[in-house]
Amino acid sequence: MMRNLDITTLRSFVAVADNGGVTRAAGFLHLTQSAVSMQLKRLEELLGLQLLDRSGRTIALTASGEQLLAYARRMIALNDEAVSRLTDQAYExxxxxxxxxxxxxxxxxxxxxxxxxxxxxxxxxxxxxxxxxxxxxxxxxxxxxxxxxxxxxxxxxxILAERPLCWIGAPTGSVWRQQPLQLAFGRYCTFRPKVMRALDAAGISWELMVETDSDRTIEATVSADLAVTAMIEGTEPPHLAQVDHGGALPELPVQLxxxxxxxxxxxxxxxxxxxxxxxxxxxxxxxxxxxxxxxx
Missing domain, CATH: 3.40.190.10 (Periplasmic binding protein-like II)
Incomplete structure (x- = not known):
């Protein structure tokens, strides 16, 4: 018997994947947690597959879940595009x-x-x-x-969010251990004076190795483990990482x-x-x- 996937259920599944769990997905969708959980259960029962691995302290997508996620995104996008083009032509x-x-x-x-x-x-x-x-x-x-x-x-x-600045360097890098500390920042970056003041207050010597208008130049320098920089927590690109300095570098201020x-x-x-x-x-x-x- 042919089984039909429901767009609403798929939308909940994608929201859980994108938002990191049922709690945030429920807030994102303006639904209760129990409603989202029920939709996920219904989807798993329809397919006869386990989509979420709940064996650990946290949940993750199973291999079947990862495969469905790609299809679900395409189906939702196509659904939304069709509805928008056919019913909402008011805004240009x-x-x-x-x-x-x-x-x-x-x-x-x-x-x-x-x-x-x-x-x-x-x-x-x-x-x-x-x-x-x-x-x-x-x-x-x-x-x-x-x-x-x-x-x-x-x-x-x-205010949309409030997060601290953090030290960013190359994954497994060691340049942060050296003094003077080598820094890479944009010419007009508002984080730079805050970082320098924190270093001065901590008595850590530093040098501005790179001052540029190019974000790619900063990323290349930092990823080569030639300098460190500072970014809002969680915004670092995948090829960079937060520096696990264990208190050797000063804490940086919170940004809005x-x-x-x-x-x-x-x-x-x-x-x-x-x-x-x-x-x-x-x-x-x-x-x-x-x-x-x-x-x-």
Whole structure:
């Protein structure tokens, strides 16, 4: 007998995979935890397969679950595209979204994918720059929405997340043990003076080995174990890692990820994009690119 997969059930399955567990998935979908758990059970019973490995302290996808995940994403995307193109033709135009380069991944690709599925006739122009430049462009009306990384929030901004800065180096690297400590930072990076002040206060000598406008140059230098840098916890790319310094380096201050324009745009479609951005940053796991599977 032919069995039919339900899009709603698949959507819950993908949400659990993307958000790191049933608890966050339920919040993301605006459902109860029991409803999401029931949908997962129904999906496993329909296929006669175990999709989640619950044998450990945390849960993970089984091999069958990993295989289904790829199909589920495609089916949901096709469903959303068909519904949007056939029923929602009201919105057209362009939205400019400004995001600091170091927090684009992994939340923003998810936001852009979901927004495009819902509003295929609206183009989102992603502008990646430094916080200071983005705020200046927003003030001139050149951006509809911007995200920033700051230690405070201006009157017209809203806090989406609060995370500490952390030391970032090459996986299994050792350059952080050397003094003077070799640093690599962007020329206009707002993290740099905070890091230098923390090192000075701890009595650790340092040298600015790389000062550049190129993020790739910084990443290449750090991944070669020639210097360390600082990023918001969980935003480091996969080829870099948090430095397990055991207290040898000073703790770094907490940063705020702020949203500007989400409550003042007056445009329904901009508000929709802002809602997706809020949802992504408030439900995504920490560390951002490596969600912890939890059984809750």
């Amino acid at each position: 135009g362009e939205i400019v979204l400004g995001v600091p380069h170091d927090i684009v991944y992994p939340a923003i690709p998810q936001v852009l994918q979901r927004f495009n599925a819902q509003y295929p006739r609206v183009k989102v122009q992603l502008l990646s720059s430094y916080t200071r430049s983005l705020k200046e462009q927003f003030a001139r009306g050149e951006c509809d929405l911007i995200l920033t990384t700051e230690t405070a929030t201006a009157e017209n901004g809203e 990820i702020n949203l500007y324009g989400g409550e003042t745009s007056g445009s329904p479609i901009v508000n929709e994009l802002a809602a997706l951005v809020r949802q992504a940053f408030r439900t995504i796991s920490t560390p951002l690119q490596s969600p912890q599977w939890n059984a809750a």
